[in-house]
Amino acid sequence: MTYWVDRTASLKPGQPVTHALVIGVSAYDHLPGGPLTFGLKSLSSTAAGAHRFAVWLRDHYHNPRAPLATIRLLLSPTAEGEPADREHVRNAVLGWQEDNSRNSSGTSFLYAAGHGVMLSHEDSLVLLQDFAKDRMVLDYSLDIGSVYHGMAGDQFPQSQVYFVDACRLRPEVFARFANLGTGVGLPSPFAAADRRSSSVYFSAAPGTLAYGRRDGEGTIFSAALLDCLGGLAVEAAGAGEFHVTGASLLRTLQEQVNSRARQYNAEQYVTGGGTGLSHVVHYFEKPPAFPYAIWLDPDHARPFVRAEIWDGDRNGLLADGRFEPNPASWDLPAGLHSLDVIVKPGDNRFRTRSGVALLVDGRQARPKVVSVE
CATH class of the missing domain: 3.40.50.1460 (Rossmann fold)
Incomplete structure (x- = not known):
């Protein structure tokens, strides 16, 4: 043949x-x-x-x-x-x-x-x-x-x-x-x-x-x-x-x-x-990418915070943006990454979260919940 x-x-x-x-x-x-x-x-x-x-x-x-x-x-x-x-x-x-x-x-x-x-x-x-x-x-x-x-x-x-x-x-x-x-x-x-x-x-x-x-x-x-x-x-x-x-x-x-x-x-x-x-x-040849959803808690904090997603070594910024809508979704490569949720300077109602671990592997069943209260 x-x-x-x-x-x-x-x-x-x-x-x-x-x-x-x-x-x-x-x-x-x-x-x-x-x-x-x-x-x-x-x-x-x-x-x-x-x-x-x-x-x-x-x-x-x-x-x-x-x-x-x-x-x-x-x-x-x-x-x-x-x-x-x-x-x-x-x-x-x-x-x-x-x-x-x-x-x-x-x-x-x-x-x-x-x-x-x-x-x-x-x-x-x-x-x-x-x-x-x-x-x-x-x-x-x-x-x-x-x-x-x-x-x-x-x-x-x-x-x-x-x-x-x-x-x-x-x-x-x-x-x-x-x-x-x-x-x-x-x-x-x-x-x-x-x-x-x-x-x-x-x-x-x-x-x-x-x-x-x-x-x-x-x-x-x-x-x-x-x-x-x-x-x-x-x-x-x-x-x-x-x-x-x-x-x-x-x-x-x-x-x-x-x-x-x-x-x-x-x-x-x-x-x-x-x-x-x-x-x-x-x-x-390169890590496959998947949509990864993150839910900001509480929802009314959305206008006052922004997200930064870094690679595992925190050497490269993979994605950033606001929680619009909530949950927000970013396409991320497979692997272990790090999330910062940064509060607007001078706003004392919420707290910044740094170094939140995100494991991206395509099996996410529900959004990752991150609280800034």
Whole structure:
């Protein structure tokens, strides 16, 4: 297959890089169908969510230790990339593994979205465009567990990230058959050393559903994921470095997906897997900024005070102004900052407040209250 993005010519030969494989299926050739199609129909949002993630990788992903080299993109329906049927997905998975076999210090991403069925609590299948082409219906699926196990070994990236945006249900028809086919996977040695730091994010808990957004612009999971990678899951690493780790992403994804599903009167719970969550998923070239709200107490003090917000070392003024309206909001970079609320000279009704700590991380639930009485 051809790459959707290929930057290898601009990178140093032999340097650690990032290779990504993105698969999204909304259109199914043989749905709805007979009893072996589990009552499924085509979808409206999974391919769109996968495409948005691929665009984020292309335009925003930052990893100075392993810059983006390639993206393989397979979508059904497709206006970009290649179709997400068995033949194309099989070639893409094998090619992605081959590229990564010479990339032990690099990073790999797999994003797969579509209808899903569950083989066990640990493994899942994502159904491909030609699912149910014949009676061996699961031949036309992607076996996430097989791909994951096939990427074990010291020759493969020791930092790996997997996103699986699919339902995790076990159809009742499974009880009537010993074999309905074998999904696309990877060969794996019987006893490969597995020292990688990998994180796996399932958009739904075992036995539950994953949901699309009503506007068709992706899924609840994909929208939450992009917001998390855009800054909601940021962590400060010291020395002015900000990044998203496997652990911070899991924690924030769980919060965000659960909250957004409730807006649709639904429940959806992200679950995680892998061998470790300490690795960095994404670095920020500069701290992400968030609106930060501050409530002045009492409100009638507004005409007589002004705010100054400084960086943590109090070397740089980040924002200043009056509390109009109250609460007032300023866009501030992530990190620990310092607030001064300065009273107009000669006014003894209120007191100046200096060095009030402001922790900006995108998770502010209610305004910070600062009293000048």
